[in-house]
Amino acid sequence: MGRWEPNTRGRLEQAALELYVERGFERTTVAEIAKRAGLTERTFFRHFADKREVLFAGSGALRDLCVEAVAAAPDSATPMESAVAAFDAAAAMFQERGDLVRQRQNVIAAHAELRERELIKLADLSAALADALRGRGVSDLIARLTAEAGTAVFKVAFQRWIDNPGQRDLSQLVRECLDALGGVGAGR
Amino acid sequence: MGRWEPNTRGRLEQAALELYVERGFERTTVAEIAKRAGLTERTFFRHFADKREVLFAGSGALRDLCVEAVAAAPDSATPMESAVAAFDAAAAMFQERGDLVRQRQNVIAAHAELRERELIKLADLSAALADALRGRGVSDLIARLTAEAGTAVFKVAFQRWIDNPGQRDLSQLVRECLDALGGVGAGR
């Protein structure tokens, strides 16, 4: 038991999300977030590189989860099947924290700066997936294409999941989108 | 002939790119850009929303070009064929300004902030393509999937084009990537 309250990062994350929801992202200062968490501005920046990053604290863990799912896919799996295993893992994580994810997504959708950050996190995920696929012996070109196209499909499925709350399972939506893309003919 | 030198925007764009190349994006201040263009800081911000945006001045025109290409595709074209027409138009534009595009891409690749901005411009392009496809009577789901997956393919092709200068035509690379993705089985 130390001098400080435990779980500094978590408190900052929660305070930030609350304030972003209450007053909007732009009308919230870092000083206010820190104050609500019982800390100072300076401490916020020790934990998060900038005001946006605090909303994406879980993205590293999500990426690791996806990479592990690709690595754990059976040898017989095609590149796209391996990628789908990753998205299933991601979908399960989102499904679990449904309300929190939706609240967070509302904030992100309302601010271009946050959408930018979200997109680069997705690009990081895609790069990590491509790496994982190369680790399975997939060629560089196919690894990149599978990761990018898979991420694109996931993006569409996720958006549908957000827009239609409680209608369908996210991983089911991913499969439907993938089938639809196959039907449209990626190579035609 | 007015009181001011002509082509204010263009001069700011050129000064910015030069300085970003010479000293790096972060080590360049807006005041320096304005000074080199013979203008004031204030004028810079009247033309560009922020320090990043000056590198993406052409993105609106590129998006329009792509949208027009989709609209101009023959009625018999599949959604993906229409999207490919858009990417062909984009490829021609990039091919034409090869050196400038590479210089600009070097700067972007070196700075996360700029990659973020690039990604949102690509997302805007994808959204515009989806809109154009819906305008052709394509369903919302297929329009989004085609636009997102097509953009994903273009991203990979563009990266290869940047990494291997002068080897192959960009539009040819797009086709090769699309074929490779079709081969890997988007829907399997």
Place this chain on the structure above:
DNA sequence: GTCTATAGTCCGATAGAC
């Protein structure tokens, strides 16, 4: 065109854990 708030960095100080 001037003024100002805020983001974000840098330096150092401090206080506990080990």
Place this chain on the structure above:
DNA sequence: GTCTATCGGACTATAGAC
């Protein structure tokens, strides 16, 4: 002693308000 986490103040540049 070392390591790590918080805090304080001064500072620059961006970006928006007036």
